[in-house]
Amino acid sequence: MxxxxxxxxxxxxxxxxxxxxxxxxxxxxxxxxxxxxxxxxxxxxxxxxxxxxxxxxxxxxxxxxxxxxxxxxxxxxxxxxxxxxxxxxxxxxxxxxxxxxxxxxxxxxxxxxxxxxxxxxxxxxxxxxxxxxLGPEPWELPSDWHQAISKSARCLKAILLDQRVVAGVGNIYADESLFEAGLSPEQLGVHTRPADAARLREAIICVLERAIAARGATIRDYVGGSGLQGGYQNEFQVYGRTGQPCPRCTRPIESLRLAGRSTHYCPACQPVRVRASGRK
The missing domain is CATH 3.20.190.10 (MutM-like, N-terminal)
Incomplete structure (x- = not known):
């Protein structure tokens, strides 16, 4: 999507x-x-x-x-x-x-x-x-965004996919932002520290701005308004890279299903402190 x-x-x-x-x-x-x-x-x-x-x-x-x-x-x-x-x-x-x-x-x-x-x-x-x-745009997330996250018993991946929490982030950029921030997609909102939330907020903005500069990502059907494809798929760090080496530590990227979606992450660079229930 x-x-x-x-x-x-x-x-x-x-x-x-x-x-x-x-x-x-x-x-x-x-x-x-x-x-x-x-x-x-x-x-x-x-x-x-x-x-x-x-x-x-x-x-x-x-x-x-x-x-x-x-x-x-x-x-x-x-x-x-x-x-x-x-x-x-x-x-x-x-x-x-x-x-x-x-x-x-x-x-x-x-x-x-x-x-x-x-x-x-x-x-x-x-x-x-x-x-x-819709919730706020990523650039408009309040400085106390941590409070919205810490009230949730859901995992961070599910929180980022919720358009009422942050508008516009989907499966691709949730994975990429969590990797950028060094946070596990399985980490629960209630166990997320203020520093984690601040780091995630900055990571979301950084990843989205890089993706916009590359005209988005074309995986299958997407083209821009002029009919040209995007190029950010060539810059993915974890999304769709299961089994390939992590760009930071070279450990293989792993995948699992969270919130009903395929989720890609590096277990070494994104260690989980408290694991979400219902892992598949």
Missing amino acids: PELPEVETVVRDLRPMLCGQRIDRIQTGRARLRRPWQKRWEKLLVGRRFNAVRRRGKWIILDLDESGHILVHLGMTGQLTIASARSPRLNHTHVLMTLEGGDAQLRYRDVRRFGSVEFWPISQAIDDLLAEK
């Missing part, structure tokens, strides 16, 4: 190409997305202009003139790109918006169809939705 760095890359790619552009025409595919596209939205959207492109957590928000927004979630395999109207329409393209002049199109493609493209006519409604679903 595209995480914060991948979604941020899409937003940064689209912003200069999309802002100020008018929607002239909308075409949709027959397959249903996780949240079905409503045909009635098309009359409400044609003729509107894009005012801004922004991100909140893993969500993309396309702000329109006269209020209203298009809310996009990439799900597992979603791609939101600007393409020439003359380029072939790829299979699994579900929403296609032809922009002013007819030369360019905003296209949403999603092989597995776990993503969504929705029109929200009321600004307050979308603000309320995102406020309910």
Whole structure:
């Protein structure tokens, strides 16, 4: 699933190409997305202009003139790109918006169809939705973030995957951040010291900024808004490297399942003090 760095890359790619552009025409595919596209939205959207492109957590928000927004979630395999109207329409393209002049199109493609493209006519409604679903952005984590962690009996991996604790971090960057901080993914929140939490907070920011600079990570389907792949997969320290040497100590990277997700770590560089229950 595209995480914060991948979604941020899409937003940064689209912003200069999309802002100020008018929607002239909308075409949709027959397959249903996780949240079905409503045909009635098309009359409400044609003729509107894009005012801004922004991100909140893993969500993309396309702000329109006269209020209203298009809310996009990439799900597992979603791609939101600007393409020439003359380029072939790829299979699994579900929403296609032809922009002013007819030369360019905003296209949403999603092989597995776990993503969504929705029109929200009321600004307050979308603000309320995102406020309910999401916690602070990584750069906005409070200095007393330790208190939120230490109240939880869950392991650190599960805490980082909780979008209400920190928005935008997923499986890849949880593993990479915990390695950066030298903390075990099995360590329980209640046994996490203030210094650990502070180190983890800085590690999350450091890892995400490096990943954004590399345009995110392309493992299978992900591309940025311009259609280019990311490069951070070449910089992974632990994620997807089971059995390979740790870049710090050369001991083999190990994996296990935590919070229902595959988890990669170095047992030497990330020693566990109190092990989470239910290890698989």
